[in-house]
Amino acid sequence: MALKIISLSDLLNSEAREEDIIELLSSFETIKIKHNPGAEDVESFIHTKAIQFEKMDLSRTYLVMSTYQTKPYLAGYFSISNRPLVIPKKQFQKLSKTLQKRLMGFGHKTQQDTYEIKGYLLGQLGKNYSPLAQKAGNLSGADLLTLSYEKILDAYRIVGGRILYLECEDHEKIKSFYTRNGFKELEHYETNNDLCMMVKQIQHLTA
Template identity: 30%
Template sequence: MIDYVIIPLGEILGKEYVKEKLESAFKKFSCQRERDLEDFLMQKSIAYEKTNYGKTYLFIDENKLVNNNEFIVLAYFTIAQNSLDISTMSKKKKRKILGEYPGRDSLSSIPTYLIGQLGRCDNCSSLDLSGQQILDECYHAISLAARIVGGNMLILECREHMFEKFYQPQGFKKLYDELNEESLFTLFKKINFEEYWNT
């Protein structure tokens, strides 16, 4: 297992001395299985951060940072607020997904937390840093917002193989049975964030 430190991208953007290190680290981040992760980190993460649309958290190799002053991105995730359109859902489906949500049947949308990106660099194995660890750190970050404003619904999009391999065992369910326009499934999960407040 690799020792890591999680650094919010927004906390280091204003520091000029890390600009070149960030660009270099982002270029070295490779994910052959999911090129969207590479593209987002290189092309979009800073813009999302500057517009406050979403927040990106970087898993940095702690030993290389402390001992060699190297900035190595092992993994990252991006989270944002979202509004889920439920206007076309049947009352039965709303009941199944939302449970005892107040005013459920008359709602056209509900607030959610969006996991926009989540992944690990190819140079880092699951033994070094597991998907479970990355997801738990993501839950912890979202729990800080949930502690203040509430909310318990997570939304994300993923490819079919990732649903079966990773997200379904983590308790995520398909919001719709069919793929969307980008050939992705929209998944949801209700979660009690209280268990993450003291971690």
Template identity: 30%
Template structure:
């Protein structure tokens, strides 16, 4: 495999919007229909509107290009309830965030992974940890420009998904109900996780 990472806007600059859109339409992720719909129908518009920046991981073959994976990033302030955290974790978070003592919450500037997934045809060829490494590399570039030390995401309440993200260094801090927002298109419970991203 010869994997390359392109921002959606960068890909449009190279091949034009029509060809970029046609390539995005080939992305299929049967494990998560929300990300498939996002890649095919929203990624270009969200990038144009500045809502989220999307990155395509492409396997550049001799005569074609195939999407191996996809992730989308956005700026976010994560609201973390401090009451259920240990004192050492509270101390660490408060070094990088702002506390509101009335509510007992910490507001933490973060980069949100809004979408994250591998293409079906690369499910056995590329590890999820490899895709996460690429996403974290992009996050470090963003943090160099705007600051922040944390990465934030929300996922479905699935033991397999949670185990994967925890293995990638994420810790759970809350849950929320979602209804047709940036992350998912259906009403569901989302588990909220964060991870410290060490600067290079």
């Protein structure tokens, strides 16, 4: 069955009742992975923060809809922010010289002694694991990434940018998924939340 992308912003500005939108978002269930609190964050965001972030223009969330036996359901979602990657000097110095040199070609050093690269943050990426969604099985993680690339490339064509980046847990299964899909880990780099940083050049996105 075909997948349809719906902007949460458009949905909120439509005639749909917010109560019904909240009910739709609440139908999202994440997979439980041991030692992976990030999965709970993906569920918590869509349940409690997505609408607020949308109204505050902090990010844009897109719902991937499908149908199973004529019943519409939420297959997954992703959230994107137009936000540069800012690397503090202390963290930048931990990177290999080769990586430092490569990154210098994408960004610039700021007056605050940080390193900044224009790009987009893939803040959330979640496949629905509700019973209905699992029965349908219409969406893979790779499919979800490809759909997010389409929106990111739309933004890139309008305002530019150099990289797509995301934060994820130091969990081998999760990092392996992003690595298979062309992301590179910034080794020895830890975010303020002790997460790993994965990056991919915009020019390497395909849609």
